[in-house]
Amino acid sequence: xxxxxxxxxxxxxxxxxxxxxxxxxxxxxxxxxxxxxxxxxxxxxxxxxxxxxxxxxxxxxxxxxxxxxxxxxxxxxxxxxxxxxxxxxxxxxxxxxxxxxxxxxxxxxxxxxxxxxxxxxxxxxxxxxxxxxxxxxxxxxxxxxxxxxxxxxxxxxxxxxxxxxxxxxxxxxxxxxxxxxxxxxxxxxxxxxxxxxxxxxxxxxxxxxxxxxxxxxxxxxxxxxxxxxxxxxxxxxxxxxxxxxxxxxxxxxxxxxxxxxxxxxxxxxxxxxxxxxxxxxxxxxxxxxxxxxxxxxxxxxxxxxxxxxxxxxxxxxxxxxxxxxxxxxxxxxxxxxxxxxxxxxxxxxxxxxxxxxxxxxxxxxxxxxxxxxxxxxxxxxxxxxxxxxxxxxxxxxxxxxxxxxxxxxxxxxxxxxxxxxxxxxxxxxxxxxxxxxxxxxxxxxxxxxxxxxxxxxx
Numbered sequence: 131x132x133x134x135x136x137x138x139x140x141x142x143x144x145x146x147x148x149x150x151x152x153x154x155x156x157x158x159x160x161x162x163x164x165x166x167x168x169x170x171x172x173x174x175x176x177x178x179x180x181x182x183x184x185x186x187x188x189x190x191x192x193x194x195x196x197x198x199x200x201x202x203x204x205x206x207x208x209x210x211x212x213x214x215x216x217x218x219x220x221x222x223x224x225x226x227x228x229x230x231x232x233x234x235x236x237x238x239x240x241x242x243x244x245x246x247x248x249x250x251x252x253x254x255x256x257x258x259x260x261x262x263x264x265x266x267x268x269x270x271x272x273x274x275x276x277x278x279x280x281x282x283x284x285x286x287x288x289x290x291x292x293x294x295x296x297x298x299x300x301x302x303x304x305x306x307x308x309x310x311x312x313x314x315x316x317x318x319x320x321x322x323x324x325x326x327x328x329x330x331x332x333x334x335x336x337x338x339x340x341x342x343x344x345x346x347x348x349x350x351x352x353x354x355x356x357x358x359x360x361x362x363x364x365x366x367x368x369x370x371x372x373x374x375x376x377x378x379x380x381x382x383x384x385x386x387x388x389x390x391x392x393x394x395x396x397x398x399x400x401x402x403x404x405x406x407x408x409x410x411x412x413x414x415x416x417x418x419x420x421x422x423x424x425x426x427x428x429x430x431x432x433x434x435x436x437x438x439x440x441x442x443x444x445x446x447x448x449x450x451x452x453x454x455x456x457x458x459x460x461x462x463x464x465x466x467x468x469x470x471x472x473x474x475x476x477x478x479x480x481x482x483x484x485x486x487x488x489x490x491x492x493x494x495x496x497x498x499x500x501x502x503x504x505x506x507x508x509x510x511x512x513x514x515x516x517x518x519x520x521x522x523x524x525x526x527x528x529x530x531x532x533x534x535x536x537x538x539x540x541x542x543x544x545x546x547x548x549x550x551x552x553x554x555x556x557x558x559x560x561x562x563x564x565x566x567x568x569x570x571x572x573x574x575x576x577x578x579x580x581x582x583x584x585x586x587x588x
Contacts, residue, residue, distance in 0.1 A: 177266035247573035397422035482537035482559030490523030
């Protein structure tokens with residue numbers, strides 16, 4: 131894992147310089163307004179005291195217009211409001227004092243989930259219920275069943291505060307019963323076998339502002355530090371050939387267990403987040419670095435992962451409404467068990483190719499999407515997208531580019547801004563190699579997202 135740590139260090143310190151170029155919270159010599167009162171209208175389920183605490187308002191407060199605009203973006207980024215408008219109203223008696231008016235339109239955040247997704251030949255059916263704004267304080271509580279293809283249904287239940295306290299903490303708990311079939315392909319892309327997995331997993335995680343641990347001018351307020359603890363119990367699994375008469379060897383460099391096995395992780399997380407969200411449009415950067423030990427019954431292995439999201443938004447006032455979205459994933463593990471393999475394919479990484487087309491304990495994947503708002507009506511937003519996906523996975527860093535897959539395509543998204551995460555996506559992709567593979571990827575929300583109800587979006 132020495133190379134793994136080197137990559138971690140290069141990425142971390144190489145990106146630090148770029149990240150620190152973000153604008154300061156307040157502009158020097160900007161006029162300050164004395165705000166003595168906050169008037170919030172349009173809320174039905176939101177706790178008004180939570181809004182004031184979340185914005186960090188300690189009245190009376192001296193605020194500039196850029197600071198107030200940033201508060202509007204901060205409220206929109208919670209994704210529980212479809213519209214936020216702020217105004218300063220002078221006091222009729224004292225013209226030096228102001229009331230901050232905040233007008234919002236809430237989304238519907240109690241979500242009954244009946245949805246499906248399809249990608250790379252694998253269908254997914256989900257049924258559940260969750261609320262992203264419990265008690266009006268941005269807690270998420272939910273449960274859902276998940277059924278992949280012909281596999282028995284699994285389920286997950288979770289509770290999470292993605293923007294705890296003043297929006298700079300994260301705390302969450304999840305319990306999974308995960309059931310899924312993993313297909314395996316030859317280097318010639320021929321399907322020749324599968325394995326059925328069943329795992330129970332308990333996960334908890336927490337993030338704190340980095341300045342809670344130490345103060346340094348090198349790190350901005352956008353940095354968070356924390357940890358994830360994960361306990362996993364895996365049922366026996368074995369490889370099954372599609373052709374019973376086949377004499378091929380089982381998948382190389384993957385360990386299957388004919389008995390129940392246990393695996394625990396203790397992972398350190400470092401997060402940088404400067405993303406602002408306006409419904410379907412995003413701007414800013416989010417970087418996640420993870421590293422820590424994996425404790426199995428007989429060995430201790432190392433795990434490393436970094437994931438990044440970059441969004442560049444063309445000013446909507448120009449009439450162009452372009453949103454460039456970039457995503458990367460780099461990860462590695464010294465364990466070769468099935469739970470430590472990265473699987474790439476049409477379902478959630480490289481569209482247009484079979485699900486699990488490539489696998490390996492080391493991975494590099496990236497996605498580039500150019501998005502454009504076609505229609506921005508009150509109850510419907512329509513967005514077009516063109517994209518390129520790439521991925522490679524192997525058992526060693528030195529072999530990483532031995533096999534890779536890539537695709538390009540076009541897609542459309544339909545969003546209802548009044549309902550949390552209600553966006554329907556259709557993508558059509560074709561491979562960029564000589565395999566002539568192609569396919570449709572259908573689901574809710576974008577293929578890659580910086581924030582998810584479950585911790586994959588940590």
